[in-house]
Amino acid sequence: MTIEVQHIRKQFGQFQALDDVSLQFPNGELTALLGPSGCGKTTLLRIIAGLEHPDSGSVLLDGQDASSSHVRERQVGFVFQHYALFKHMTVFENVAFGLRVRPRRERPSEQQIRDKVKQLLELVQLDWIADRYPPQLSGGQRQRIALARALAVEPRVLLLDEPFGALDAKVRKELRRWLRRLHDDLHVTSIFVTHDQEEALEVADQVVVMNKGRVEQLGTPASVYNAPASPFVYSFLGNVNLFHGRVHDGVLASGDALFDAPGHGGVQNADGIGYVRPHDLDVERYTPGQQGIVVKLRRAHAIGPLAQLDLERADNAQLIEAVIPNERFAGLGLKEGETLVVRPRQIQVFVDEGGGI
Template identity: 45%
Template sequence: MTDVLHLSGIRKSYGDLNALDGIDLTIPGNAYVSLLGPSGSGKTTLLRVIAGFEDPDQGTVLLDGRSIDDTPAHRRGIGFVFQNFALFPHLSVAGNIAYGLANRETGALKDKTAIQRKVAGMIELVGLTGLEGRGVAQISGGQRQRVALARTLVTEPHLVLLDEPLGALDANLRARMRTELRQIRERLGVTFLHVTGSESEALAMGDTVLVLDRGRIAQSADADTIYNRPAHPSVARFLNCYNLFEGSIAGDAFVGPAGTFSIAGSERLPGGRQAYAVRHDRIEVRPLPAAVTSDEERVEGAFVASEYSGAAVNSFFVLDNGQVVEVETHLSHRPPADYAPQERYGLVWKRDVALLYA
């Protein structure tokens, strides 16, 4: 598969802040790539550098194998879908979609019939048939999102950058638009680079998931690898599905404020700093008198509260050192337990499900 985008040594600073700290990145053609990271990690800055809205302090951007470092944004052949959609309020749905075709600097279409044909095809593709003449204030948020996407796609860009494109939508619509975005991308065969702060959105949508942390790519892998084997404690923390225990390795044990855990059988990852991680759904809650087997580890904690999320219940326990441990119970596995407030319980996991960062 031909690479559509290659970044080499991209750096961007704002005063003392290193927003991008030496980004090396290659994105293939005909792919859906999710870019995940916490607020302030440099996600939007990276998109703006690729699009040409910002100039990097150092580094090179190649699109389809050619440098675009000196190419202005409007000549790069890159589409950009903004979080707030940035539609023209005085134009209809069709007028917004047609705008780029009729007004772009190079290759603008003057034939109204050709414009109408392209706009009609794009309207059908994104599911807006029947809404062509409506103003953008007269349609729903999901429909406005489709207009913004159609306006970008109709110009046939080499690459489409999406900056938190679902952030302005309600939860039900976000879930539906995830599927629709993937289907639209697959029909066109264009590469999408989708920036999001939502770990569930990134994992659900990306063929490849990039995790950005403090201006650097902390991990690049498929969703299954990111979820099950986060490459660094910061990635595990940001996924919001791991309990991280601080401490250090001493012989055949991991020793920290939460206790001492045998590391025999735990998977070791070169995470850059020492930490011990257990996923929320890998922990079982037991009464204190219940025994543990030779292949299990246990900490004790007092129950604080539970949160019901539909398919699962997340329960929170505070350890003696003050750390809060989260336990996720999927309701398809067993009915929700009724824990007594401030009652102490054993939190138990199999040693071989733990990740050891060394």
């Protein structure tokens, strides 16, 4: 199923939850709605499901306007963050629930229900706990059962609201890999809400980055990470160093350092900020006359394959974070307090055009 939302607006009192949002969700793909708390991603998901109604705009399912359709008519499966399983029902009965409450003329036979539930429990690799109750399960098991229950009604679209938000980091990582494999097998058009950048970039086919009720950027995980469209996207997706300064004739001057500012050759003496990710900084010992940013090594955290360096600029005392391979760090033999020089391999400069950046 293809899903499209057109010019969706939603306000709660004085709070503008969604502000003219238009998006397309391709058939059979897994899309992540990513953004901070309060950005509108869950409200948008609930509007697509039919659990909320927009103040204006429309929801199209396979090209048909479904804005006035009841949630049951939209044939969506919804998975909540806190499972929403029935504690007094066994795992088997929880998964069977959506089939049993169908109108009599649409309800499968008891044998068909049993076969379907057995198939789904095998799919989520939990057929061996069919007779247990939700309080007897781990958080990860409960979420997989919630997903099986959502799939039982054969939804045309699967919606997941922070599906792994209540789980610890290790279980989250395991489950998101499992979700990706499951999606590759089923190819159900799916949308999931998350505020976890790593989760969205690892699992999704496309990522929608949202902020203050609007879409900041839509694209593949690689495109939104490697080519952020705005300062917000750059700052939200992973750690980043900010270099404030003035842009003039394609150059950003930040303290004593000068950086190329591609695409801003015609800019004359404007405020600008350069964005550089920690792993895009080259680090060397300082020798007089070298080009780059002169810094002092304040602290090194070298555990695992990467060394994280906390650096202080010599010209303005700004703290910078650099990440280099641990082998490189060991080879340089760096000591805290040493003077170094760093140079960005890649920098993206945004110019303040009057609206603030």
